[in-house]
Amino acid sequence: MEATPIPDFDAIIIGAGLSGLYQLYRLREQGLKVRVFEAGTDVGGTWYWNRYPGARFDSESYSYGYSFSKELLQEWEWSEHFAGQPETLRYINYVADKFGLRRDIQFRSRVTTAVYDEDSRSWTITLEDGSRVNSRFLITAIGPLSTPTLPNIAGRDDFKGASFHTARWPKEPVDFAGKRVAVIGTGATGIQTIQTIAGQVGHLTVFQRTANWAAPLHNGKIDAETQAKIKAGYPEMFARCRETFACFIHTTDPRGAFEVSDEEREANYERLYGERGFGIWIGNFNDILIDRKANATISDFVARKIRQRVKDQTVAEKLIPRNHGFGTRRLPLETLYYEVYNQDNVELVDIKETPIERITPKGIKTSDREYEFDIIIYATGFDAITGSFDKIDFRGVGGTRLKDKWKRGPETYLGIMVHEFPNMLMLMGPHTALGNIPRSIEYSVDWVTGLIEFAIEKGLTRLEATPDGVKSWTDHVRELGEGMLSNEVDSWMTGINSNVEGKQTRIVARYSGSAPAYRARCDDVAAKGYAELRLS
Ligand code: NA7
Numbered sequence: 001m002e003a004t005p006i007p008d009f010d011a012i013i014i015g016a017g018l019s020g021l022y023q024l025y026r027l028r029e030q031g032l033k034v035r036v037f038e039a040g041t042d043v044g045g046t047w048y049w050n051r052y053p054g055a056r057f058d059s060e061s062y063s064y065g066y067s068f069s070k071e072l073l074q075e076w077e078w079s080e081h082f083a084g085q086p087e088t089l090r091y092i093n094y095v096a097d098k099f100g101l102r103r104d105i106q107f108r109s110r111v112t113t114a115v116y117d118e119d120s121r122s123w124t125i126t127l128e129d130g131s132r133v134n135s136r137f138l139i140t141a142i143g144p145l146s147t148p149t150l151p152n153i154a155g156r157d158d159f160k161g162a163s164f165h166t167a168r169w170p171k172e173p174v175d176f177a178g179k180r181v182a183v184i185g186t187g188a189t190g191i192q193t194i195q196t197i198a199g200q201v202g203h204l205t206v207f208q209r210t211a212n213w214a215a216p217l218h219n220g221k222i223d224a225e226t227q228a229k230i231k232a233g234y235p236e237m238f239a240r241c242r243e244t245f246a247c248f249i250h251t252t253d254p255r256g257a258f259e260v261s262d263e264e265r266e267a268n269y270e271r272l273y274g275e276r277g278f279g280i281w282i283g284n285f286n287d288i289l290i291d292r293k294a295n296a297t298i299s300d301f302v303a304r305k306i307r308q309r310v311k312d313q314t315v316a317e318k319l320i321p322r323n324h325g326f327g328t329r330r331l332p333l334e335t336l337y338y339e340v341y342n343q344d345n346v347e348l349v350d351i352k353e354t355p356i357e358r359i360t361p362k363g364i365k366t367s368d369r370e371y372e373f374d375i376i377i378y379a380t381g382f383d384a385i386t387g388s389f390d391k392i393d394f395r396g397v398g399g400t401r402l403k404d405k406w407k408r409g410p411e412t413y414l415g416i417m418v419h420e421f422p423n424m425l426m427l428m429g430p431h432t433a434l435g436n437i438p439r440s441i442e443y444s445v446d447w448v449t450g451l452i453e454f455a456i457e458k459g460l461t462r463l464e465a466t467p468d469g470v471k472s473w474t475d476h477v478r479e480l481g482e483g484m485l486s487n488e489v490d491s492w493m494t495g496i497n498s499n500v501e502g503k504q505t506r507i508v509a510r511y512s513g514s515a516p517a518y519r520a521r522c523d524d525v526a527a528k529g530y531a532e533l534r535l536s
Contacts, residue, residue: 007122009033011452012135014111014125014392016101017045019427019441020141021092022066025099026449030456035133036101036141037125039110043096045143047088052166052189052379053174054196055085058217058333059436060277062230063249064088066095067238067442074231081276082219082333113393114138116422121461123423136461137452140389141427144434145492147387149499151184151380155358163376166193176200180372182364184356185379186212188332193379198340205347205371207356207364211321213302217333218276238439245514246435250283257285257294269301281331288327290483295325302326309338316341318350329491383500384492385430385509386410396421406430409495409507411474413465414522416448417533422464425451431477433511433518440515447522451530464534481508 011027013020016038027034040048047055057064061078075098076091083091096102110128116138117124123138148167150156156163164170166189176197183194184207191214198204222230230237241247257265265285272280280298287294303320310316319338340346354368363373383390386406394402397420405411405418412418415432416425425448426432433440455463481487487508490496495507511518525532 007120007134007136009035009133009135010456011035011137011139012037012123012125012133013139013141014114015045015141015143015146016040016043016096016105016107017048017141017143017146018066018092018438019143019445020045020139021096021101022068022441023139023141023427023445023448024101024104025068026445027452028104030449030453032452032456034104035135036105037109037111037127037133038105038107041107042093043102043105044089044092045141046146047085047092049146049148049167049169050189051085051169051171052164052193052377053169054192055166055189056192056217056219057082057084057088058188058278058331060249061087061222062234063237063241063436064438065091066438067234070234072098073234077227078222078230080219080221082217111392113395114424115395115399116397116424118397121423136423138424139427139448140424140429142388142392144385144388144428145382147383147391149380149383149387149497150378151356152499153356153359155360158361159359159363159373159376160361161363161374161376163378165378165380166190167382174375176202176375178202179374180363181205182207182371182373182376183379184364184376185381186210187379187381188212188330189381190379191332191334191337193377195335195337195340197377198343198346201345203345203347204340204343205349205364205373207349207351208318209351210323211319212329212332213299213321213324213326214332214334214337215273215280215302217335218274219335220276241436241439242519243516244282245516246282246433247439247515248278248282248436250277250279250281252283253285255285256287257291257297259285265297266301269298273301273305277333278331281327284327289485292325292485295328295485299326306338311342315348318348324489325485328485328489330493380499381492381497383497383503385495387497387500389429394421394424396424410509411470413469413473413532414525415473415477415511416444416522417463417465417470419465419467419470422462422534430509431473431511433513433515435515443515443519443522447526450526454526454530455535458535460535462534462536463530466532466534469532477511477513478508480511480513484512487512 010032011034013036061083111125113126124134148165180203181201182205186208288298307316354366357365363371400420410430412431495509497503
């Protein structure tokens with residue numbers, strides 16, 4: 001009989017972003033042989049790729065960093081309440097250097113296929129250059145928003161000027177001075193880009209298909225006194241993040257919007273509109289995201305703010321969303337975004353009124369006229385959550401393709417495992433709690449590490465989710481989504497991407513229960529010796 005080959009590695013991790021780096025750190029701590037494969041030329045994932053002007057946190061910096069190392073927490077100083085991308089990338093590099101992570105990361109290495117072999121109970125991955133590597137465990141750390149999509153508009157390649165997708169921004173600075181610039185897309189990315197470049201360009205034209213609700217970020221520098229308080233208060237702050245619904249520092253108001261008087265409600269909205277960060281979204285009344293009438297009160301409040309901030313009322317009306325309520329899509333946070341439209345050199349084109357017909361060599365042609373540009377910026381988002389899985393050909397038991405298995409939407413066990421894909425573990429895959437993402441990452445990585453440790457201790461070489469386990473988790477995730485207004489709206493959170501074939505039907509791609517409930521469920525599985533899994 002032929003000897004079963006010994007895998008090259010105990011674990012392969014795909015991706016050197018926040019998830020992949022921490023997973024590498026934890027598995028190395030266990031003494032395992034691990035290799036990370038990363039498509040980019042350096043660490044950082046989302047923060048490596050998204051170098052567009054104005055890219056920045058919407059979570060408070062200090063609540064976003066890793067919490068696993070006390071030393072790191074004390075050494076690193078965030079300069080702003082919401083750090084910009086360059087600072088965040090510096091931070092991630094600092095972490096990689098401090099813990100010597102780079103030596104186990106292979107850069108410029110895009111994984112194209114991952115195939116499970118039953119005989120050796122291992123995964124073989126193939127890289128773009130054709131090389132192959134084999135491992136017992138395969139961990140995907142490929143990010144929920146990492147496959148950018150360009151708009152499906154005819155003539156994109158005809159444009160003679162410069163064009164960029166925000167998530168593939170060049171490392172060299174782009175000079176906007178005196179340039180005629182177009183931005184297509186007004187999601188969180190488009191809004192950050194627009195407000196940042198509006199003061200640098202010659203002329204800016206924003207092509208908006210759907211207006212999005214946005215609220216002020218209220219960023220600011222962190223002074224020495226606040227810095228000291230932050231450092232002293234880390235344990236309490238992380239404890240708080242563990243208790244809140246989505247791991248942010250903001251706690252949902254226990255009251256409903258109609259449990260207070262009209263004056264009190266208005267005063268509360270006014271206070272939240274004036275406070276830093278996601279409070280107006282996540283720290284608001286407990287029914288604004290589930291009750292239409294409650295939601296209408298905050299939507300009406302923010303609409304009034306837009307009308308006050310934008311001078312031309314025709315433009316203001318175009319910027320007020322009509323097809324969804326406040327907070328039912330991911331809320332962009334802004335800094336003087338609405339005021340941009342008071343500038344003489346900025347124009348808003350509503351492409352529902354005058355649709356884009358094509359990109360031309362000179363610019364963009366709508367049903368109304370042709371606009372000429374030097375630069376076109378595509379802030380058109382991502383093939384979210386499942387998109388990065390679709391790009392790798394994952395083959396499980398008997399050659400089963402993950403893409404086929406998930407044709408009608410993802411089916412997972414705890415968002416971490418898939419039936420017929422033994423020893424494959426997903427970080428921030430579909431059906432997990434996202435929220436303040438590094439908090440969710442640290443939990444998932446610790447859970448996955450615990451499972452691998454358990455397997456090694458018990459001499460187990462095959463871990464698989466059962467069909468029952470997958471069905472019950474997938475049903476649970478669907479049930480949790482019922483009644484959430486966000487699940488009745490088209491957005492990346494409901495798996496919609498107008499530019500990707502087959503992504504026009506809403507799916508439940510995210511776990512929308514509370515993070516503490518998610519952790520309690522996963523902790524229980526671990527405490528019971530992972531008995532819900534098929535182990536051998
Ligand atoms: P989003 O939020 O998906 O926004 C993409 C934007 O691009 C949105 O305004 C889209 O309009 C617009 N878009 C997409 N395709 C087209 C075409 N073909 N024509 C015109 N306009 C188009 O992506 P972001 O990058 O802003 O943010 C993603 C997440 O990253 C964000 O939520 C944060 O969590 C970080 P639509 O609304 O679909 O009509």
